[in-house]
Amino acid sequence: MPDREILLNIESYVKELFRTKLNSEVLYHNIRHTVEVVEASNEIGLAENITASDLEILLIASWFHDTGHLHCCAGHEAQSTEYAKNYLKSISYPLNKIEVIVECISATKIPQQPNNKLQEIICDADLHHLGEKDIKERGDLLRQEFELRGIKKISDIEWLSISIEFFNNHHFFTDYAKKHFGIQKEINLDRMKKKLEELIKNRDSNN
Numbered sequence: 001m002p003d004r005e006i007l008l009n010i011e012s013y014v015k016e017l018f019r020t021k022l023n024s025e026v027l028y029h030n031i032r033h034t035v036e037v038v039e040a041s042n043e044i045g046l047a048e049n050i051t052a053s054d055l056e057i058l059l060i061a062s063w064f065h066d067t068g069h070l071h072c073c074a075g076h077e078a079q080s081t082e083y084a085k086n087y088l089k090s091i092s093y094p095l096n097k098i099e100v101i102v103e104c105i106s107a108t109k110i111p112q113q114p115n116n117k118l119q120e121i122i123c124d125a126d127l128h129h130l131g132e133k134d135i136k137e138r139g140d141l142l143r144q145e146f147e148l149r150g151i152k153k154i155s156d157i158e159w160l161s162i163s164i165e166f167f168n169n170h171h172f173f174t175d176y177a178k179k180h181f182g183i184q185k186e187i188n189l190d191r192m193k194k195k196l197e198e199l200i201k202n203r204d205s206n207n
Contacts, residue, residue: 002056006091007063011038013087014063021070025148028141029069029076038062040125047176048121057097058118060084061104062125073149077109111169120173124181127170131181135188139163157203160196164189 018031041062045055064084068076081102088098100118107119112127114120129138139159147153154162167189172178 001052002059006093007056007059009091010060010063010087014067017067017070017083023070025145026069027145027148028138029066029145034063034066036129037065037122037125040128041122044121044124044128044174044176048117048174050117050121054118057100058104058121060088061101061118061122064101065105065108065122065126077106081105112173114173117174124172124174124177127172128177128181130167130170130188131172131177131183131185133184157196157199160192160199164192164196167192 014034015031018034022030038059041058042055045058050058061084064080064087066076066080067083068079068081070083071079084101084105085098088101089095103115104118104122107114107123108126112123114123129135132138143154143159167185172182172185
């Protein structure tokens with residue numbers, strides 16, 4: 001089994017970071033998302049039959065993977081790895097395992113290009129919501145976060161176009177994610193396409 005004490009300490013540390021340092025305008029990349037990614041990583045990792053040692057590494061990476069959003073948006077993965085390294089070195093966690101954790105966090109950068117099973121799992125966990133039924137709610141939060149952080153003001157048509165392109169360019173890597181999230185992802189994509197067609201039709205008819 002993974003070291004439960006280490007994982008509980010990391011969970012407490014990361015939750016405190018988000019509680020004390022996260023800007024209120026970060027509506028999506030918050031502790032809720034982090035906890036869901038940890039849970040999804042555990043679910044996929046167990047289904048993919050990884051070792052207990054690898055599961056521990058995976059869960060640690062999942063806890064830290066978005067801590068960089070406490071400071072920045074673009075390039076947040078690099079900041080996330082710094083949080084992970086600093087904390088793990090402070091508890092004398094094995095350096096070779098820290099390096100694997102850093103690589104897992106870095107692999108979540110879009111476009112995802114994982115190089116091994118652990119990286120594939122965390123990538124699938126990070127975007128497993130693409131295959132969830134509440135994708136519109138999550139997408140709305142992400143859109144609001146973009147706008148509040150001054151990244152971009154986005155129209156309904158533009159947002160749907162961006163989302164459809166993202167869905168089309170994305171694919172799950174693990175067999176488990178393909179099976180459990182792939183079908184709903186296609187349903188979500190089809191709904192977005194129909195909604196976009198409706199918005200464009202209404203726009204054109206009003207011009």
